[in-house]
Amino acid sequence: MLMKTTPLYRQDDGHPQARVCLGCTVRSTALFGALDPVGLDRIHTNIASPALPAEHTIYRRGHPGQAVYTIRSGLVRFERVTESGDRRVVRLAGRGDLIGQEAFLRAAYEDDALACTPVELCRIPVTLLDDLGEEQRNLLRELMRRWQLALEAATRWSAELRAGPSRQRLLRLLVVLQRHVNEHGQIWLPTRELMGDMLDITEETASRIVSQLRREGVLRDTRLGHARLDAQAMAQALAAG
Amino acid sequence: MLMKTTPLYRQDDGHPQARVCLGCTVRSTALFGALDPVGLDRIHTNIASPALPAEHTIYRRGHPGQAVYTIRSGLVRFERVTESGDRRVVRLAGRGDLIGQEAFLRAAYEDDALACTPVELCRIPVTLLDDLGEEQRNLLRELMRRWQLALEAATRWSAELRAGPSRQRLLRLLVVLQRHVNEHGQIWLPTRELMGDMLDITEETASRIVSQLRREGVLRDTRLGHARLDAQAMAQALAAG
DNA sequence: CGAGCCGTTGAGGGGATTCAAGCTCAGTGG
DNA sequence: CCACTGAGCTTGAATCCCCTCAACGGCTCG
Numbered sequence: 226m227l228m229k230t231t232p233l234y235r236q237d238d239g240h241p242q243a244r245v246c247l248g249c250t251v252r253s254t255a256l257f258g259a260l261d262p263v264g265l266d267r268i269h270t271n272i273a274s275p276a277l278p279a280e281h282t283i284y285r286r287g288h289p290g291q292a293v294y295t296i297r298s299g300l301v302r303f304e305r306v307t308e309s310g311d312r313r314v315v316r317l318a319g320r321g322d323l324i325g326q327e328a329f330l331r332a333a334y335e336d337d338a339l340a341c342t343p344v345e346l347c348r349i350p351v352t353l354l355d356d357l358g359e360e361q362r363n364l365l366r367e368l369m370r371r372w373q374l375a376l377e378a379a380t381r382w383s384a385e386l387r388a389g390p391s392r393q394r395l396l397r398l399l400v401v402l403q404r405h406v407n408e409h410g411q412i413w414l415p416t417r418e419l420m421g422d423m424l425d426i427t428e429e430t431a432s433r434i435v436s437q438l439r440r441e442g443v444l445r446d447t448r449l450g451h452a453r454l455d456a457q458a459m460a461q462a463l464a465a466g
Numbered sequence: 467m468l469m470k471t472t473p474l475y476r477q478d479d480g481h482p483q484a485r486v487c488l489g490c491t492v493r494s495t496a497l498f499g500a501l502d503p504v505g506l507d508r509i510h511t512n513i514a515s516p517a518l519p520a521e522h523t524i525y526r527r528g529h530p531g532q533a534v535y536t537i538r539s540g541l542v543r544f545e546r547v548t549e550s551g552d553r554r555v556v557r558l559a560g561r562g563d564l565i566g567q568e569a570f571l572r573a574a575y576e577d578d579a580l581a582c583t584p585v586e587l588c589r590i591p592v593t594l595l596d597d598l599g600e601e602q603r604n605l606l607r608e609l610m611r612r613w614q615l616a617l618e619a620a621t622r623w624s625a626e627l628r629a630g631p632s633r634q635r636l637l638r639l640l641v642v643l644q645r646h647v648n649e650h651g652q653i654w655l656p657t658r659e660l661m662g663d664m665l666d667i668t669e670e671t672a673s674r675i676v677s678q679l680r681r682e683g684v685l686r687d688t689r690l691g692h693a694r695l696d697a698q699a700m701a702q703a704l705a706a707g
Numbered sequence: 708c709g710a711g712c713c714g715t716t717g718a719g720g721g722g723a724t725t726c727a728a729g730c731t732c733a734g735t736g737g
Numbered sequence: 738c739c740a741c742t743g744a745g746c747t748t749g750a751a752t753c754c755c756c757t758c759a760a761c762g763g764c765t766c767g
Contacts, residue, residue, distance in 0.1 A: 305625055309707070313625040327614050330607075335618055365606050366571070372613035373568050377576055379620040384546055384554040387628035388666040391723070417746065425629040427724060432747055466550070632755070658714065668756060673715055 249347070254321040255295045256349070259367035264357055273348040279450075283324070283338040283346070290328025292348045296320055299344030300405050300413055303336040304422070314423040316375075316382045317341070319405040323371040329354055342413050386424055394424040395434045396463055399443075403454050414444075414452040438462070490588070495562045496536045497590070500608035505598055514589040520691075524565070524579040524587070531569025533589050537561055540585030541646050541654055544577040545663070555664040557616075557623045558582070560646040564612040570595055583654050627665055635665040636675045637704055640684075644695050655685075655693040679703070 252258060257268060274297070277283065284290065286305055301318045315336060318324050327335055329351050358365050385397045398420065402412040415423065420431040438444045443462050445453040493499060498509060515538070518524065525531065527546055542559045556577060559565050568576055570592050599606050626638045639661065643653040656664065661672040679685045684703050686694040 303621075305621075307625070311629075313629055315621045315624050326610075330611055330614055332614065335614075335621065365610075369567075369606075369610060369613060370571055372610060372617065373571055373573065373576075376613065376617045376620055379617060379624060380544075380546075380556045380576065383556050383620060383624035383628055384548070387624055388548075388552075388554055416744095428745090429725085429747085430723060432745095433723095436747065657712095669713090670715085670757085671755060673713095674755095677715065 249297060251295065251297050251321045255297075255347070256323050256364070256367055256371065257295075259363040260357070260361055261363070264361045264364070267357065268349075268353065271350055271353050274345065275348060276345045277340050277343065279340050279342050281340045281344075283340060283344075284334050286335060286337050287333050290325055290332070290334050290351070292350050293323060293325045293328050293354065295347040295349065296322050296324065297345040297347055300341040301344060302339055302341050304339065305336050312422045313425075314419065316378050317401060317405070318375075318378070322374070323368075324375075326368065326372060326375065329368070341415070342407075391424065391426045391430050392434050392437075393466070394426065395420065395431065395438070396443075396459075398423060399438075399454060399459065400463075403459075406454075407451075411446065411451045411453050414447060414450055416450070490538060492536065492538050492562045496538075496588070497564050497605070497608055497612065498536075500604040501598070501602055502604075505602045505605070508598065509590075509594065512591055512594050515586065516589060517586045518581050518584065520581050520583050522581045522585075524581060524585075525575050527576060527578050528574050531566055531573070531575050531592070533591050534564060534566045534569050534595065535590065536588040537563050537565065538586040538588055541582040542585060543580055543582050543664075545580065546577050553663045554666075555660065557619045558642060558646070559616075559619070563615070564609075567609065567613060567616065570609070582656070583648075632665065632667045632671050633675050633678075634707070635667065636661065636672065636679070637684075637700075639664060640679075640695060640700065641704075644700075647695075648692075652687065652692045652694050655688060655691055657691070 249255070257265065260268070283294065283301065296318060298320055301322075301324060302314050303316050303318070303324075304312055304314045306312055324338055325334055327333070331351070354364070354368075358368075386394055386401070388394075399412070402414070406412050417428040417431040417435065420426070420435075421428045424431070435444065435447070439447060441458060441462065442455050443458040445455060490496070498506065501509070524535065524542065537559060539561055542563075542565060543555050544557050544559070544565075545553055545555045547553055565579055566575055568574070572592070595605070595609075599609075627635055627642070629635075640653070643655070647653050655676075658669040658672040658676065661667070661676075662669045665672070676685065676688070680688060682699060682703065683696050684699040686696060
């Protein structure tokens with residue numbers, strides 16, 4: 226019988242996954258921040274930390290979910306396709322957010338989830354949540370908090386990005402994207418077509434507005450799907466209506 | 467010491483609230499359907515069953531919530547007001563739905579909740595949920611299921627009612643309203659202005675489309691905020707695009 | 708019976724779409 | 738090395754859907 230005085234995950238030379246979990250940059254804000262030490266001891270063995278390229282499909286709507294995911298880095302979008310075949314983007318999720326929570330209820334995923342940028346995830350099998358939930362009361366509470374966050378995000382998307390003149394929608398989209406700014410201070414700038422599916426406008430209209438914002442100095446260094454936002458000009462554009 | 471062989475709530479002549487709970491028409495589908503008999507024994511004393519008239523405000527955004535509500539009958543809408551002062555309706559909830567769940571997390575309500583029609587509610591203090599949650603594992607699971615339902619409703623609202631030509635939006639709104647048809651087979655028909663705030667169109671546009679649908683026979687008996695839907699004509703209108 | 712709200716309809720204008728033509732740029736292969 | 742290609746982006750012109758502004762009718766209610 227092997228005696229352990231300190232749990233594996235606190236040793237740098239422990240289980241390979243333990244090192245990943247220990248070094249996880251979102252551990253304090255993520256779902257498992259609610260776990261006590263005993264709970265933490267259990268988790269690392271079953272968790273994968275996949276890194277996926279941009280545009281990779283994380284999961285598909287209708288698929289029976291067997292895992293929920295924490296986003297360690299990157300940006301994820303949720304989309305679905307209407308009967309008539311149009312794509313509709315319904316919200317975004319970023320660093321620290323939990324996605325695919327419906328899997329925990331043994332329900333199929335509600336939307337397609339796709340990587341906007343390269344993403345690093347933390348894959349949590351639902352069976353692991355089941356086991357932990359049995360004794361970790363805080364975890365269930367934290368899980369519900371995540372649900373509320375997702376609900377709020379969906380509601381805001383509907384209220385702010387799907388109403389009003391297209392210029393205002395695009396400006397508000399930029400505000401959302403600015404919240405997910407990367408380490409170089411630049412935002413992810415979707416293709417014009419994708420902007421259209423987010424805001425329910427055409428790609429031509431999106432392109433015209435982006436061009437205009439660039440001329441106004443709101444957007445700078447727009448290339449390769451990235452851009453920089455001028456805070457000053459942005460505030461001015463928002464205030465002008 | 468009084469000995470009770472059967473719990474109060476199962477006697478027709480018990481606690482006044484017990485009779486209400488016992489006769490509740492949504493008990494099997496509502497949140498407390500997850501409770502075992504021991505749990506049920508506890509709930510009825512603290513629960514109020516207010517009946518409110520149409521247009522009554524159930525709660526307000528930003529208010530610290532102390533209760534969640536089950537809708538026993540009627541229709542409820544969630545709305546918020548933008549910085550520029552426009553109202554945006556973000557989703558509906560009906561019979562059997564749970565609303566104001568964010569209160570359970572000690573968070574302020576996210577939206578204004580208003581009665582579309584006269585409503586009967588079941589008011590559940592969050593402290594009661596706390597106590598029950600301590601021992602009723604099923605209740606927490608059921609609570610999360612409600613959150614997922616709300617999330618799905620918000621997502622669909624965004625994808626279906628906030629995109630495409632205004633005629634299609636209005637038709638899809640009617641589909642939603644038809645799901646909440648009352649005992650007389652009629653749907654609640656919002657004012658044209660409210661339709662506008664739901665679909666992000668003007669009241670004039672809403673009025674024009676409603677008039678046209680009436681001429682096409684899709685809508686019948688439109689008066690006093692109610693109407694009847696012709697299933698045949700409706701299907702035809704939807705298919706035509 | 709006048710006031711006010713809701714609903715309806717018309718006329719005109721504007722913003723977004725549609726249709727179309729080039730543009731840039733990265734990747735490919737002769 | 739550079740024409741070729743295709744995807745994404747941009748811009749223009751014409752059209753159309755929806756908004757704006759306006760007038761009016763029905764209804765309830767004080």
